[in-house]
Amino acid sequence: MQLLYSHTSPYARKVRIVAAEKRIELGMVLVTLSAPDCPIHQHNPLGKIPALVLDDGDALYDSRVIVEYLDHRTPLGHLIPQDHSLKIAVRRWEALADGICDAAVAAMMESRRAPEKQDAALIAKQMSKVERGLQALSDQLGSNRWCVNNTFSLADIAVGCVLGYLELRYQQLGWPEQYPNLARLYAALMKRASFKDTAPPA
Template sequence: MKLIGSLSSPYVRKVRIVMAEKKLDYQFVPENPWAADSAVSASNPLGKVPCLIMEGGEAVFDSRVIVEYLDTLSPVGKLIPSTGRERAEVKTWEALADGVMDAGVLARLESGGYDGRTESQRSQVWIDRQLSKIDDGIKAMARGLGDKPFCSGVHISLSDVAVGCALGWLEFRFPQIGWRDEHPNLGRLIDKLALRPSFADSKPA
């Protein structure tokens, strides 16, 4: 398998961590989807990463679809429950974390991360709206985690992978958001996850 992606993308990192936790072999193909000469659209018509190229050449895209598929490939390190409320809980955590990342990406692009917009075209109201979503999302994460060792119980799951990627990316791109001071339980979780090789080897760069 080949994984097309950017080392700075939190969505790509989520897939890389799942690959590592599942002990799956793959080739990483670095690609900047924002570059003028990006070839990612040849595999994903939406022009986004991550994109997983299967052994037969078929493409699978969207990080949620990819990680769900990867979790079925090996019984090692099961990250998503098969059925029931437990599965819904893990997928909801993933949706929350992805929503925080979505808002962060939109805020960054609007505030200057995308060169295709001039200063006069940028909207501070839009940026503030996205930052508010981030703040609300982090508060929901902290409430949901409480004093549990992991987001969805006593073992690591996709919930923790997704939350770890979201908060790790915020520290990378938005260090001014001091979520650790207000939510020390999230800080303890992230520090614990950072000790795992899958997280340590995939820090955004």
């Protein structure tokens, strides 16, 4: 299997962490989406990463589909609980974390346009989603060690990936100071080899 990814994509990082935690070897194909010969379009009609190319040539996307496929590929340490209620709880955390990522990426892409073409209202709208999302993550985590059932899971991985992306692209937000419980969670996650090995370049 081969994973098409970029170093800075929080969605691809989520897949890479799941693969590492599950001890699943993936061939890594680093792609540049802006390159005219980028191979992603051969495997994902939406042109987004990550995409997982299976041994038979078929491809899976997006990250939520890929991580579920990987989690069920081996019985080792399920990151998505088998219990239905806990599974829904984990998936809800993942949806919120991915939604924050979506908003942060949208705001970043808009801010990279020429100044005269930027839509300040759009950026503000997306950043308000980020701020509300972070507050919700913090409120739900509270003083717990892990997000769901006091057990490391995909919920923690998804939250860690969005926090890592914000640390990379939005240092001005100062989220570690605003949400010390999220900072505590991220510090614990960064002690894991799967997180350290997939940290985006500074």
